Amino acid sequence: MEATTRAIRKFVIDNFLFGEDGDHLADNDSFMGRGIVDSTGILELVGFIQDAFAIVIEDHELIPQNLDSIASVARFVHTKKVSGLTAAP
Amino acid sequence: MKLIQLISKTISRCPDNVAVIQGAQGWTYGELGHQTLQVAARLSDAGVRMGDRAVIWLDNSASYIATYLAILECGAVIVAAHARSTALDVLKIIQDVEAKALITTEAAWSLNGEALEKSGLRSVLLPQETLSLRDGMPREMAPEELAQIVYTSGTTGSPKGVMLSHDNLVANTRSILASLKIQASDAVAAVLPFVFVYGNSVMLTHLAAGAKIVIADSLLYPMMTVDSMRMENVTGFSGVASNYAFLLRHTDFDSAHLPALRYFTSAGGPMPAELLKKVRGAFPRSEFHVMYGQTEATARITMLPPGDLERYSASAGLPVAGVTVEILRTDGERALPRETGEITIMGPSVMLGYWRDAAASAKVLKDGRLYTGDLGYMDERGYLYITGRNSEMIKSGAFRVSPSEIEEVLFQHPDVYEAGVIGTEDELLGEMLVAAVVPKPDRQISMKAVLAHCARRLPPYKRPKAIHLVKELPKSENGKVLRQKLRGLVKSLRENRQRDEQLTARPARFSPHS
Numbered sequence: 001m002e003a004t005t006r007a008i009r010k011f012v013i014d015n016f017l018f019g020e021d022g023d024h025l026a027d028n029d030s031f032m033g034r035g036i037v038d039s040t041g042i043l044e045l046v047g048f049i050q051d052a053f054a055i056v057i058e059d060h061e062l063i064p065q066n067l068d069s070i071a072s073v074a075r076f077v078h079t080k081k082v083s084g085l086t087a088a089p
Numbered sequence: 090m091k092l093i094q095l096i097s098k099t100i101s102r103c104p105d106n107v108a109v110i111q112g113a114q115g116w117t118y119g120e121l122g123h124q125t126l127q128v129a130a131r132l133s134d135a136g137v138r139m140g141d142r143a144v145i146w147l148d149n150s151a152s153y154i155a156t157y158l159a160i161l162e163c164g165a166v167i168v169a170a171h172a173r174s175t176a177l178d179v180l181k182i183i184q185d186v187e188a189k190a191l192i193t194t195e196a197a198w199s200l201n202g203e204a205l206e207k208s209g210l211r212s213v214l215l216p217q218e219t220l221s222l223r224d225g226m227p228r229e230m231a232p233e234e235l236a237q238i239v240y241t242s243g244t245t246g247s248p249k250g251v252m253l254s255h256d257n258l259v260a261n262t263r264s265i266l267a268s269l270k271i272q273a274s275d276a277v278a279a280v281l282p283f284v285f286v287y288g289n290s291v292m293l294t295h296l297a298a299g300a301k302i303v304i305a306d307s308l309l310y311p312m313m314t315v316d317s318m319r320m321e322n323v324t325g326f327s328g329v330a331s332n333y334a335f336l337l338r339h340t341d342f343d344s345a346h347l348p349a350l351r352y353f354t355s356a357g358g359p360m361p362a363e364l365l366k367k368v369r370g371a372f373p374r375s376e377f378h379v380m381y382g383q384t385e386a387t388a389r390i391t392m393l394p395p396g397d398l399e400r401y402s403a404s405a406g407l408p409v410a411g412v413t414v415e416i417l418r419t420d421g422e423r424a425l426p427r428e429t430g431e432i433t434i435m436g437p438s439v440m441l442g443y444w445r446d447a448a449a450s451a452k453v454l455k456d457g458r459l460y461t462g463d464l465g466y467m468d469e470r471g472y473l474y475i476t477g478r479n480s481e482m483i484k485s486g487a488f489r490v491s492p493s494e495i496e497e498v499l500f501q502h503p504d505v506y507e508a509g510v511i512g513t514e515d516e517l518l519g520e521m522l523v524a525a526v527v528p529k530p531d532r533q534i535s536m537k538a539v540l541a542h543c544a545r546r547l548p549p550y551k552r553p554k555a556i557h558l559v560k561e562l563p564k565s566e567n568g569k570v571l572r573q574k575l576r577g578l579v580k581s582l583r584e585n586r587q588r589d590e591q592l593t594a595r596p597a598r599f600s601p602h603s
Binding site: 014016017018032033034035036037038039040041042059060062063064067 | 172173196200308309310311312313335339340486517518537538540541544548549550554
């Protein structure tokens with residue numbers, strides 16, 4: 001999960017903070033609370049997660065518990081990948 | 090009548106009605122009134138007196154509403170900053186209005202306190218703190234006096250403070266109440282920021298009716314918004330075109346899932362016909378009200394009755410109660426039916442003027458009327474048609490953004506020689522901010538560096554979504570950026586970039602609008 005967290009952090013810093021202030025962003029910091037993303041930003045994040053981790057995110061999964069921090073995204077990706085493996089024949 | 094009296098009447102009339110729902114929490118009108126008095130007591134202790142300005146820097150929330158009412162209760166003037174504004178923007182507002190107090194969250198203060206302390210503010214209130222109960226403040230303010238200052242992007246760069254009186258706000262609230270027939274049994278989803286007049290109008294009309302406000306702050310998580318609308322049996326929804334496009338695309342936004350929805354309103358820019366058709370298809374039994382308004386007119390100017398949607402589909406509708414609309418020719422004479430001219434309005438909702446900007450006020454307030462800067466005509470039956478906007482404002486999502494304001498920020502970058510900002514067509518946002526930047530001679534500059542520069546100085550909604558590095562900007566003989574030509578330049582640059590990407594078979598970056 002560490003590699004996942006690192007990849008997500010890099011995406012968020014590169015795309016929403018444009019490479020700056022990364023040291024001040026903790027894994028549990030709320031994107032919403034810090035004003036880091038807007039509604040189109042969330043969709044960019046979703047696009048990145050789908051491409052980078054080869055998972056499909058449903059509309060009902062667009063909730064802050066899954067997407068509002070680096071840590072929550074990493075947990076969500078981990079859960080999706082595990083459930084995908086379990087579901088595979 | 091003063092605005093607080095209008096709301097106080099509701100609190101007395103229906104104290105047990107639910108006023109606000111925020112997540113799993115709810116407040117009745119009685120509780121909202123109680124909380125209002127608590128915050129008012131805190132403001133009074135902090136030295137806020139009649140006529141003082143108090144700045145609210147909060148998200149849409151029950152705290153926002155209680156604080157808004159508390160400032161009115163003190164006879165002070167409300168000034169709201171968007172929750173996503175940068176500390177620098179809030180600081181500018183605080184200094185511009187010489188605010189006596191700032192009301193914000195602990196989180197915002199801990200992130201930005203150092204910058205804001207420079208403002209010389211007398212007091213900062215954090216709504217979560219336990220408050221002590223006290224009696225209400227005296228209410229001696231005259232209705233024609235200033236109640237609220239709403240900052241709106243001006244075409245010349247810095248945002249202007251639009252001064253609205255108690256009379257302005259009460260008049261607009263009453264005319265909307267009459268048009269939409271909002272009752273105490275109604276419930277509205279509040280997705281629009283309360284800090285701007287459209288959201289402010291949604292908040293005040295529902296408070297005045299004793300209806301329920303369901304806080305659905307932003308559409309960051311659209312399914313949650315629709316879930317809360319379903320759970321709370323929301324009957325009304327007010328949004329800009331991009332809100333509707335977003336909900337239709339990402340949620341079950343239809344009458345089967347939201348059977349209680351009886352009315353919609355749309356303002357803040359044109360509602361594309363195709364989008365309107367889709368919403369009406371999804372909610373065949375609900376009423377859709379197309380509106381036209383302006384901050385300087387305390388929100389609404391005209392409204393197209395739902396029954397006229399087919400017959401007058403291109404129209405912005407008829408003036409709302411109490412507002413007179415007249416089209417004036419360039420020679421100042423009244424235009425004939427179907428003759429295009431500048432849209433001017435008269436009535437009790439016309440602003441007092443711009444805060445400490447007599448010159449700008451005098452330009453738009455003349456002979457007892459507001460010159461909107463928009464162009465249009467009226468037909469023989471009095472229906473208004475908007476044909477163009479004089480201003481260069483970009484309408485992106487729920488926001489009006491001044492290209493000059495963003496250009497000024499870009500100019501502050503040490504390697505930027507000049508910059509031009511335009512809005513390009515965007516399916517979800519209506520318009521998307523795009524900047525063309527000319528680097529200084531012999532300087533290297535990256536798009537990423539420019540975006541980082543903007544991210545430090547601008548809230549997300551004001552940041553360009555794309556930057557193009559160009560050798561020069563198209564300009565007129567007197568040096569003014571020709572935005573129409575810049576649009577063409579940006580379009581060809583984008584097409585070239587897309588072609589290059591296809592040729593090099595680079596994987597396309599995820600597009601949220603694809």
